[in-house]
Each structure stands twice: as C-alpha cells, then as structure tokens.
Amino acid sequence: MSSSIARMTIGDFLLRRLHEAGIRHLFGVPGDYNLALLQQLHDSGTLKWIGTCNELNGSYAADGYARLNGLGAFLVTNGVGPLSAINGIGGSYSEHIPVIAISGSIPLRSLDRGQGMHHTMADGTFDHFLDAYAPVTAARTRITPRNAVTEIDRLIQTAWREKLPVYMEFPSDIAYLDIDVPSTPLALDYPPSDSERLSACVTALTERLRTAAAPAILVDADAHRFGVASDLMELAQRLQAPVAVVNAAKAVIDETFPHFIGIYAGKASEPHVQEVIEASDCLLAIGYRPIEVTTGDFTATLPTNTIHARGYSVDIGDDNYQAVTLREVIRGVIDVIPQAKNGRPRATVAARAWAQAEGSAKLTQAAYWQAIQGYIRPGDVLYVDNGTSFVLLGLKLPKGCTFVGSINWGSIGYSVGALLGAITAAPDRRHILLIGDGSFQVSAQELSTILRHDHKPVILLINNGGYTIERGYLGKSEAYNDVANWAYADLPKVFRRDTTARSFVARTVADLRNALSAPNDTMVFVESIMDPHDAPAAVTISSNKGAELDYGPRGPQHRESLQLRPVISE
Numbered sequence: 001m002s003s004s005i006a007r008m009t010i011g012d013f014l015l016r017r018l019h020e021a022g023i024r025h026l027f028g029v030p031g032d033y034n035l036a037l038l039q040q041l042h043d044s045g046t047l048k049w050i051g052t053c054n055e056l057n058g059s060y061a062a063d064g065y066a067r068l069n070g071l072g073a074f075l076v077t078n079g080v081g082p083l084s085a086i087n088g089i090g091g092s093y094s095e096h097i098p099v100i101a102i103s104g105s106i107p108l109r110s111l112d113r114g115q116g117m118h119h120t121m122a123d124g125t126f127d128h129f130l131d132a133y134a135p136v137t138a139a140r141t142r143i144t145p146r147n148a149v150t151e152i153d154r155l156i157q158t159a160w161r162e163k164l165p166v167y168m169e170f171p172s173d174i175a176y177l178d179i180d181v182p183s184t185p186l187a188l189d190y191p192p193s194d195s196e197r198l199s200a201c202v203t204a205l206t207e208r209l210r211t212a213a214a215p216a217i218l219v220d221a222d223a224h225r226f227g228v229a230s231d232l233m234e235l236a237q238r239l240q241a242p243v244a245v246v247n248a249a250k251a252v253i254d255e256t257f258p259h260f261i262g263i264y265a266g267k268a269s270e271p272h273v274q275e276v277i278e279a280s281d282c283l284l285a286i287g288y289r290p291i292e293v294t295t296g297d298f299t300a301t302l303p304t305n306t307i308h309a310r311g312y313s314v315d316i317g318d319d320n321y322q323a324v325t326l327r328e329v330i331r332g333v334i335d336v337i338p339q340a341k342n343g344r345p346r347a348t349v350a351a352r353a354w355a356q357a358e359g360s361a362k363l364t365q366a367a368y369w370q371a372i373q374g375y376i377r378p379g380d381v382l383y384v385d386n387g388t389s390f391v392l393l394g395l396k397l398p399k400g401c402t403f404v405g406s407i408n409w410g411s412i413g414y415s416v417g418a419l420l421g422a423i424t425a426a427p428d429r430r431h432i433l434l435i436g437d438g439s440f441q442v443s444a445q446e447l448s449t450i451l452r453h454d455h456k457p458v459i460l461l462i463n464n465g466g467y468t469i470e471r472g473y474l475g476k477s478e479a480y481n482d483v484a485n486w487a488y489a490d491l492p493k494v495f496r497r498d499t500t501a502r503s504f505v506a507r508t509v510a511d512l513r514n515a516l517s518a519p520n521d522t523m524v525f526v527e528s529i530m531d532p533h534d535a536p537a538a539v540t541i542s543s544n545k546g547a548e549l550d551y552g553p554r555g556p557q558h559r560e561s562l563q564l565r566p567v568i569s570e
C-alpha cells in the first residue's frame with residue numbers, strides 16, 4: 001500500500017522508531033561521528049538528550065532507564081564510545097535488560113574507500129567493535145540506506161522480545177539521506193504462542209499445580225523483565241501458594257503480599273523459606289538462573305520435579321514446550337485453575353529486629369541498617385551497589401517498592417548511572433541509593449548529571465575507607481583494599497555550585513537520625529562514617545565462603561589476620 005509509505009531521513013526514522021518504542025530520553029556522549037544524528041534529535045525534539053560524563057555511565061543510565069521504562073537507549077561515538085560502554089552492556093546482557101546501544105560510526109564513504117579514520121585501530125578494518133559486541137548482545141548491525149528500515153525494526157524488536165541489549169553502528173554520513181519508511185508505528189509485541197503447545201502446556205501445568213499438596217512459586221528476575229509479577233501474585237492467590245524470590249528478584253513480588261515468604265538462597269535462606277521451597281511437591285520456578293551469589297554458594301537444591309518456566313519455553317518433567325510465551329502460560333493457568341480454599345499455612349516475613357542504639361554512640365553497620373529499615377517508605381525505588389550495602393537485600397520493603405541492583409553482573413559503580421537513568425524515567429518517585437565509598441568512586445561524576453537535571457534522590461554513602469566486602473575475601477587490613485578518603489558530602493557543591501542539596505556527615509547514631517529527618521524537596525546526601533572492619537555478619541560469611549570458592553584450599557585466605565571474619569555478637 002503506497003499510502004503506508006512515507007519519505008524520511010534515516011536519522012529521523014531511527015529517532016521516530018525509538019520514540020514509538022516508548023523511549024523518551026537518550027543518554028550518551030557526543031562525538032563527531034554522532035553529531036549529525038544529535039542535530040536531528042535537537043531539531044526534531046523527538047527525544048530528550050541526557051549527556052553523561054562518560055560512556056560507561058551512559059550505558060548504566062540506559063540500563064536503569066530500561067528497568068523502569070521497559071526499554072532504554074544510549075548514543076556514543078565510534079570505537080572509544082562502545083568500548084567504554086561494553087561493561088555496562090555486558091551487565092545488561094547478564095541481567096536481561098533491553099538496551100539499544102547506538103554508536104555513531106565512521107562514514108560509509110570511508111568503508112567504501114578503505115580510508116583509515118580516527119577512533120579505529122588504523123588497521124584498515126572496520127568490524128572490530130561489531131565483533132566486540134557479539135558476546136554481549138542479542139543482535140548487531142551496521143545501518144545502511146538499504147537495510148535501515150528492516151534492521152532498525154529488527155534490533156528494537158529483538159531487544160524488547162529477548163530482554164537483551166542490541167548494538168547498532170550508525171555511519172555518520174547517512175543520517176540526512178532520505179529513504180522510504182513505513183508510516184505505521186512500530187508495535188512492540190510478543191510473538192503469539194503456538195496454540196496447540198500453549199494449551200498442552202497450560203493443561204499439564206494446571207494438572208500438576210491442581211493436584212499438588214504443597215505447590216510453591218520461586219521467582220527470578222525474568223518475572224520482572226517479562227512483566228508477569230502481578231500475574232504470578234494472582235496465581236499464588238488462586239493456589240493459596242507461597243512465593244519466594246531469589247535475591248536477584250528482590251521486590252519483584254511485593255513484600256507485603258500475603259503469600260510472599262522471603263528470599264530463597266539454599267542454606268542461606270530463612271529456615272522456613274528453605275523448607276517450603278525444597279519440600280514443595282510442585283515448585284514452579286520462573287526464569288531461574290542459579291549462580292553462587294543467588295544460591296547461598298550452590299547450597300540451593302530445588303526439587304527434582306521443579307517446573308521451569310522461561311520467557312518463551314516451559315520444562316515440565318519430560319516435556320519441553322517451545323513457542324509459548326510466559327505471560328500466556330501463566331494467564332492460561334489462572335483462567336482454568338480452581339480457587340484453592342484459604343488455610344494453607346503461610347509464613348509472614350518479619351522485619352529484622354536490631355538492638356536499639358544510643359544516639360551518642362559511634363555509628364555502626366547494625367545501627368545504620370536499623371535506621372534505613374525505618375526510613376524506607378512505600379513506593380521507593382532502592383538501588384544497591386556491591387559491598388556491605390547488600391544488607392538491603394535482607395530488609396523488609398513496604399508496598400510498591402522497586403529494587404534496582406546488578407546481582408549477577410555486580411559491576412561496582414553501576415548504581416550511580418542506573419540512578420540517573422531510572423530517576424529520569426520515574427522522576428516523581430523517591431529514589432534511594434545505597435552505596436559504598438569504593439563503588440561510588442567509580443562513577444561519582446554522574447552525580448553532576450543528576451544535580452544538573454534537578455533530581456532529588458537520597459544518596460546514602462558508607463565511608464569505611466575502602467572495599468570492606470573484599471576484606472572478607474582477602475586483605476583484612478592490606479592497603480590494596482583502601483581507597484582515598486574523599487570529602488564525599490562536599491561533592492554536591494563541587495558538582496553544582498548553586499546546589500540546594502542537603503549534605504550530612506554522620507559519625508554517630510544521632511547524626512544519622514538527624515540526616516534522615518531531612519525533607520526530600522531536594523537531593524539529600526548522607527556520608528556515614530564507619531569502621532573498615534565493621535561488616536554485617538551476612539556479608540563477611542558470604543565473602544569468606546567466596547574466598548574458598550575463588551582460591552581453593554591452597555589459597556592464602558587462612559593465613560593469620562588476612563581475612564575479615566564475622567563478629568557473631570552483632
């Protein structure tokens with residue numbers, strides 16, 4: 001139909017497609033190879049440009065944005081940009097986050113003529129960065145005037161369907177070329193299930209769940225990525241069945257939901273959670289991807305007849321169902337399964353009780369986490385970086401909270417960039433970043449972008465002189481685990497001269513309480529000073545075990561005083 005064809009420049013078409021996919025902001029760093037596209041963005045106003053201090057933070061921001069928005073994108077310049085951002089995209093791949101990575105790349109003219117250009121290896125080849133992105137993306141392409149329409153749509157659709165990042169090279173000399181494009185908007189959709197496979201799968205799953213004495217549901221991060229968390233709660237309600245999450249899926253199931261029982265991590269779980277999951281005669285696991293940090297160091301043992309449901313497949317006993325989409329499977333079961341009677345025993349999750357600390361007492365990790373538990377409100381977005389801040393995983397979250405973390409990939413500094421991205425996507429929610437000094441030093445510059453755009457997060461930074469979580473692996477007091485002692489609380493002023501941010505340095509329990517009573521009408525930045533050897537037992541125990549896995553029996557971890565050990569009296 002000729003009426004459905006429009007004439008448009010390639011650059012404008014790309015921006016239009018991103019907009020149609022629900023993207024409203026583009027993160028990144030300008031460079032000569034992407035400026036033509038940036039000019040189109042500027043002139044058309046299709047998307048809002050959020051420049052970041054570097055490409056790594058830009059990729060983290062796009063990832064954080066995608067977590068709250070469903071899809072995110074960033075734009076960088078050839079070679080230097082994508083290679084800086086690749087760690088962030090590796091994280092998006094590991095965590096199943098759909099991000100469109102766009103690199104303004106060397107002009108097609110140079111490819112045609114074999115001309116050496118800056119930001120390349122100057123070796124006459126041009127595919128290095130496409131190749132570099134192969135292990136961290138679900139699809140890659142170099143856009144040309146011939147393939148622009150199909151390839152732009154293929155990449156956006158692939159990212160969204162697979163919940164994985166994609167990488168696009170956009171040559172600098174094609175942005176202003178006119179091509180024929182469809183005038184119909186891009187519709188993001190899941191491929192419909194094969195109807196026979198779907199109904200067979202729903203029947204088999206319903207039969208197993210209906211006849212089970214103790215059905216249970218175990219949720220990993222994909223339940224969030226594929227948007228089925230509320231469906232799973234409805235299913236649990238139908239079945240009157242308990243639901244646990246792995247720590248990578250913290251808060252995916254509302255922690256106030258009556259059937260929510262807590263985090264399952266093998267022997268590192270609360271005993272009743274371990275019992276319920278491991279003794280279930282029909283465990284439905286959603287997107288389960290066990291690694292050492294999500295399984296209590298491989299102590300998780302799911303029942304052998306566990307049903308594994310993934311984005312597009314379900315494993316039940318001997319049967320493997322392909323071409324079924326997760327949401328259709330869950331909805332299908334909800335539609336036919338009878339409502340179970342109330343009365344199955346369910347456990348309630350109590351917030352952990354700490355001993356009440358004296359206001360004048362020196363701030364400790366125990367007092368800190370007690371205060372944070374009391375500070376969190378319904379609807380908060382909480383970010384956790386690597387380190388002792390992992391304790392947040394053990395706090396009980398009120399209704400409607402979102403957790404943003406990188407549990408599988410675990411790249412320090414991720415959370416600052418992710419905060420910029422996610423607060424851009426959801427500026428009206430309260431965002432609370434929990435981070436250590438070491439992690440913060442990786443990506444601290446992005447605080448300036450957060451201030452520049454008048455965002456009002458709460459940043460709770462633990463200054464304990466370095467990498468305390470690592471001291472539990474090795475190097476209890478060794479200098480390699482120390483970091484420079486920045487004046488963290490002064491940074492809002494450094495990053496924005498006219499800042500209205502409220503900064504606090506907390507050395508005592510009373511200091512912290514005072515800081516946490518500050519209103520949230522501007523950024524609140526709290527630097528809490530703690531001892532380098534003060535670590536929550538859960539963190540040191542896990543680090544000590546990690547050292548055994550990492551270094552083996554011949555490792556140096558057992559040498560006297562080389563490892564921070566748990567203080568049991570905590």
Ligand SMILES: Cc1ncc(C[n+]2csc(CCOP(=O)(O)OP(=O)(O)O)c2C)c(N)n1
Binds near residue numbers: 388389437468
């Ligand atoms: C990019 C990257 N580099 C190094 C590491 C190794 N690492 C994991 S946690 C950590 C230290 C975190 O220290 P900090 O943020 O101060 O937290 P603390 O335990 O002191 O509270 C390091 C260096 C990592 N995870 N990611």
Ligand SMILES: [Mg+2]
Binds near residue numbers: 438462464465466
């Ligand atoms: Mg630290």
